[in-house]
Each structure stands twice: as C-alpha cells, then as structure tokens.
Amino acid sequence: MxxxxxxxxxxxxxxxxxxxxxxxxxxxxxxxxxxxxxxxxxxxxxxxxxxxxxxxxxxxxxxxxxxxHPKVVKAIKDQADKLCFAAPGFANEARSTLAKLLSEVTPEGINHFFFTNGGADANENAIKIARLATGKWKIISRYRSYHGSTYGAIALTGDPRRPPVEPGMPGVVKVYDPYCYRCTFGKEYGKCNMECVKHIEETIMYENPDTVAAIIVESVTGSNGIFIPPKEYFTQLRALCDKYNILLITDEVMSGFGRTGEWFGIDNFGVLPDIMTMAKGINSGYVPLGAVGVSDEVTKKIYDKNLFCGLTYSGHPLACAAAVATITAYREExxxxxxxxxxxxxxxxxxxxxxxxxxxxxxxxxxxxxxxxxxxxxxxxxxxxxxxxxxxxxxxxxxxxxxxxxxxxxxxxxxxxxxxxxxxxxxxxxxxxxxxxxxxxxxxxxxx
Missing domain, CATH: 3.90.1150.10 (Aspartate Aminotransferase, domain 1)
Structure with a gap:
C-alpha cells in the first residue's frame, strides 16, 4: 500500500x-x-x-x-449479509463449522468448545467447568503469569497487575515458575531435579489434593517474559495431575494458533491437557472471540449437569465466521x-x-x-x-x-x-x- x-x-x-x-x-x-x-x-x-x-x-x-487478510475480511462481510447475530442457544453454520474445525487442530481428545468474548472470560469459564467436573474448588496458578483482567482471571494472574485490584476470587493458590534464567531455587537446568515441579507437588499436599480442582498454566509464559519450560516439566506436571486427580488447564490465549511454530504451545511438549483456553490468534482479533476447549472425558462429567456459564455474545456469528476463514487460511497458506x-x-x-x-x-x-x-x-x-x-x-x-x-x-x-x-x-x-x-x-x- x-x-x-x-x-x-x-x-x-x-x-x-x-x-x-x-x-x-x-x-x-x-x-x-x-x-x-x-x-x-x-x-x-x-x-x-x-x-x-x-x-x-x-x-x-x-x-x-x-x-x-482479504479472506478473513470477506468472510466477515459475507456473514454480515447473511446473519449478524443469533443467541447462543441456537445452532448456526458459522458457530458449528468453527467448533468442528477446532476439533481438527486442537490436541487429541479436545472435541468440545464453549465460546466466549476473549481470553479472560475463556479462563473464567474454564475454571467454572473444572470445578463443576471435579466437585473441588481450589485452582493452582503460577506467579509469573497473566490470565486476563476480569476478576476471576486476574485472581489467577500472578504478575503485578493483580494486587491493585484485590481481593479477588477466592481459592487460588500460587506456585513458582520454570524460569530457567532466574531459577527461583538457585539451580541450573540439567542439575535441577525439576525442583519447580516438586514444589508444586509439595504445595498440593499442603493444600490437600481433595480440594484442588485444576492447575492452570500458560503453555509458554507470554507477557511475563516468554519462559519456555523444559519438555520434562510438562511430562511431570501431567503425571502430577493424574496422580492427584487434578485437571490440567493450558492457557493458549497467546501461545496458540501458530505462535510457537505449532498449532498450540502445548503441542511442543507431547502432553494432552484436560481443558485449554484460546483467543487472540483464533481469528486474529478481527472480531472479539475466545473459546474453552474441553476434553471428551471432562465433557462426560458435566454432560448431565447444568452448566452455569453464559454470555450474550457467545459464539457470535461474525466472530466465528472470521475464525473459520482464519483457520482455513492458516492451513491453506x-x-x-x-x-x-x-x-x-x-x-x-x-x-x-x-x-x-x-x-x-x-x-x-x-x-x-x-x-x-x-x-x-x-x-x-x-x-x-x-x-x-x-x-x-x-x-x-x-x-x-x-x-x-x-x-x-x-x-x-x-x-x-x-x-x-x-x-x-x-x-x-x-x-x-x-x-x-x-x-x-x-x-x-x-x-x-
């Protein structure tokens, strides 16, 4: 231009x-x-x-x-000509097509999606789903993290944007991070015995595993400094969650949709999450959209229960149409x-x-x-x-x-x-x- x-x-x-x-x-x-x-x-x-x-x-x-991107812009225009809005309780082409497409690119077993307006409310609703599925209420998150600015999401967040708006949502417990350049435990990678994971297990025991519903982590920490964990960090974290019947939630809001050279950040580490959240790259912000991806196993646990999650603009047709075009372009181009x-x-x-x-x-x-x-x-x-x-x-x-x-x-x-x-x-x-x-x-x- x-x-x-x-x-x-x-x-x-x-x-x-x-x-x-x-x-x-x-x-x-x-x-x-x-x-x-x-x-x-x-x-x-x-x-x-x-x-x-x-x-x-x-x-x-x-x-x-x-x-x-011309294909995404055109998809928004075409959808606007056809249907600008439908309440979340209805099915429509853009919404259902996007859900199917997401099931094709997300990690194995993530086949069910709840649409939100962005990343913060995706994380909020992921917590609701985790608590509903497990019957437990505590959530473990990390200090060097950012999960959104709404009250539940900011409570999950560890960085300095949280304290000015406290008190926040109860039940959140913080742990330290895999920040190898400035290891909290004074260790050097390769000689560290993965103290950052052992610390999480110790925290779980202090909190009582029977009260911990989920651990939420950014697959690759974003705005706090791009911390890339060793592969064994996620292998051990997944094993820890399985051991104590805790759900693993991966926040892919920033690390998703190609940012790490894979569809999602967690794809680099060879483990499967129980719940994952996404936004940003889902349609590159052309129209506000976020999503919670839920595994088949977790979906079974909530399928016959009333889901206390709801947003007027959940699965907005314009946003979903933009996402369908975006994912298609990711693939084709x-x-x-x-x-x-x-x-x-x-x-x-x-x-x-x-x-x-x-x-x-x-x-x-x-x-x-x-x-x-x-x-x-x-x-x-x-x-x-x-x-x-x-x-x-x-x-x-x-x-x-x-x-x-x-x-x-x-x-x-x-x-x-x-x-x-x-x-x-x-x-x-x-x-x-x-x-x-x-x-x-x-x-x-x-x-x-």
Whole structure:
C-alpha cells in the first residue's frame, strides 16, 4: 500500500475525541499520548500522518494472520449479509463449522468448545467447568503469569497487575515458575531435579489434593517474559495431575494458533491437557472471540449437569465466521509452517545479538514467540530497568524503534519479538536492523 492510497483521516479531531472521552487500559490517563492509527495491511500499519510501521508486536500478540487478510475480511462481510447475530442457544453454520474445525487442530481428545468474548472470560469459564467436573474448588496458578483482567482471571494472574485490584476470587493458590534464567531455587537446568515441579507437588499436599480442582498454566509464559519450560516439566506436571486427580488447564490465549511454530504451545511438549483456553490468534482479533476447549472425558462429567456459564455474545456469528476463514487460511497458506521457519531465523539472530551486545542477558524463542532480556550486568543479572518499572534505557530503546518505523512490544527489561506469523524473511531482516541499533543504545547502560 502506497502512502498516496491511504484514506484521509482528521488526525486532530480523532486525537481530541480520544483524549476528551476515552479511558485506556493499563494506563495513567493524564500521561497518555496515543498514536492515531489509520490503516493496516499484512505486517504493517500506518499512523494518521501516513508514517509506516512494521508491526513486530502483532498489536497485542494477536494478529497472527496479519492485518486485513482479504479472506478473513470477506468472510466477515459475507456473514454480515447473511446473519449478524443469533443467541447462543441456537445452532448456526458459522458457530458449528468453527467448533468442528477446532476439533481438527486442537490436541487429541479436545472435541468440545464453549465460546466466549476473549481470553479472560475463556479462563473464567474454564475454571467454572473444572470445578463443576471435579466437585473441588481450589485452582493452582503460577506467579509469573497473566490470565486476563476480569476478576476471576486476574485472581489467577500472578504478575503485578493483580494486587491493585484485590481481593479477588477466592481459592487460588500460587506456585513458582520454570524460569530457567532466574531459577527461583538457585539451580541450573540439567542439575535441577525439576525442583519447580516438586514444589508444586509439595504445595498440593499442603493444600490437600481433595480440594484442588485444576492447575492452570500458560503453555509458554507470554507477557511475563516468554519462559519456555523444559519438555520434562510438562511430562511431570501431567503425571502430577493424574496422580492427584487434578485437571490440567493450558492457557493458549497467546501461545496458540501458530505462535510457537505449532498449532498450540502445548503441542511442543507431547502432553494432552484436560481443558485449554484460546483467543487472540483464533481469528486474529478481527472480531472479539475466545473459546474453552474441553476434553471428551471432562465433557462426560458435566454432560448431565447444568452448566452455569453464559454470555450474550457467545459464539457470535461474525466472530466465528472470521475464525473459520482464519483457520482455513492458516492451513491453506501454511502459516504455521512459516512461523516455525521464521522462528529458526529468529533463533539464529538473537543468538548473534547475545554475542554482540553486552546488554543482552538472555535470549529465548520458540517459533515467533521471542524475547531478549536486557541487563546492566551479565554476572549479577541485574535488569537494565527495575522489575515492574521503567527507566531511561528502555525509553530510549523504544524511541529508537519508533523513529525507525518498527513497533515493538517492550515491557520492563524485556524486548518481545512477536510479529504476525505471516512475516517474511525480508521483513524479519528489516526488524533485525532496528533491533541491532536499539541494543547498541542499551549497551550504553551496562555497568562493568
């Protein structure tokens, strides 16, 4: 798309209306200066003044299919002409077709789906289903996690967005994470005896297994730093759940639909969940949608019970039609395979950056789910800005990216590399140049 082809927008009016009337998420309203976004296509978007940005954040790690995919846009238009809405109690083509398609791409045994509006309420409803199926009520989740901002989902969450809105849903118990770079137990992978799993079993025993309904984990931790667990972590966690009759819920909201180079993050670890949640990449956010996938075994346990889950927009026809088109495009255009291939390119590049730049403490990626962790000192691993904080170093890094027309997801001392799964090698190399330049700036904040 050329700049001359962009539709004109009154930038001043859009901005004024926003600041006069909008309340933005996760923000101090008085300090906001939001960019006016005008149009988007593929891996790029344009601001109101016509400047082009390479979207290396996939907006909120959800534009897996890329912006304005023509097949998805057409599916929404066609569905709007046919049926814009049907109450959840009815069957309709878009809804039932999507459920069948999901059963074909989700892990073995996940064949039943409850549709939601997004990831947070998918996790909320997964908890309801787990409690109904087991007759137990406690839920174990991890400290370095994010499961959504609604009251139940934020209670499941471990990161700093939770405490300001407490008290939350009762019955949630927190455990530590498989964060090998900063192991809570002071161990080194390979010599650790998987203490992070043994800690979970000890917690279960303290809480009484007869009270624990489920363990919910992100298959690959997302916004807290892209923590990729060792394969044996999930093997042992699955065995732990089986031992104590606890359901394993995998949160695939961010790690699903190609992000890790597989359909779902859990596919990388060779275990089967009892329940899985999804959103974001299910239709790349073209219309809000989430889902809870439930195994055949769990479905049997709730089939003759009243399900106390309900949303007016559950299985919204426009959203489902967009998802059907998205999943079809993933398959036909080999988007999942592209994410794996570009992920290999990414792995090589970030390894080079670790060798080249003193500010890089750790690098990790699985598919196009990547993170560069910045430190002041490699020996002490002190973050370049405080955990749950900000500072001049990351402010300058952000400015460098924006000046170069590359939009990155930055949080604390983490630089996330999470572009659309449709990204090309040429576009990846464009981003690499900007990353290399930004890391040179970060190197100036390293303390010997």
């Amino acid at each position: 050329n700049t001359s082809e962009l539709k004109k927008v009154n930038v001043d009016e859009v901005y004024k209306n926003d600041r006069d009337h909008m309340i933005h998420s996760w923000s101090v309203q008085s300090k906001l200066n939001p960019m006016v976004v005008n149009e988007a296509e593929g891996c790029y978007f344009w601001d109101g003044n016509g400047k082009k940005y390479l979207d290396m954040a996939a907006q909120l790690v959800n534009q897996n299919i890329g912006h304005q 080999k988007v999942i395979e592209n994410a794996k291939a570009q992920g290999e390119l990414l792995a090589n590049f970030i390894a080079e950056m670790k060798e080249k730049h003193r500010s890089v403490g750790d690098v990790r990626n699985i598919g196009l789910f990547g993170c560069i962790e910045l430190v002041k000192n490699r020996e002490t691993k002190e973050p370049i800005v405080p955990w749950n904080g900000s500072g001049e170093a990351m402010d300058r890094v952000k400015k460098s990216f924006m000046d170069d027309g590359v939009y990155m997801y930055l949080r604390w001392n983490y630089m996330f590399i999470v572009p659309p799964c449709t990204i090309s090698e040429e576009e990846m190399k464009e981003a690499f140049l900007a990353i290399d330049k930004a890391l040179t700036i970060a190197d100036g904040y390293v303390e010997e």
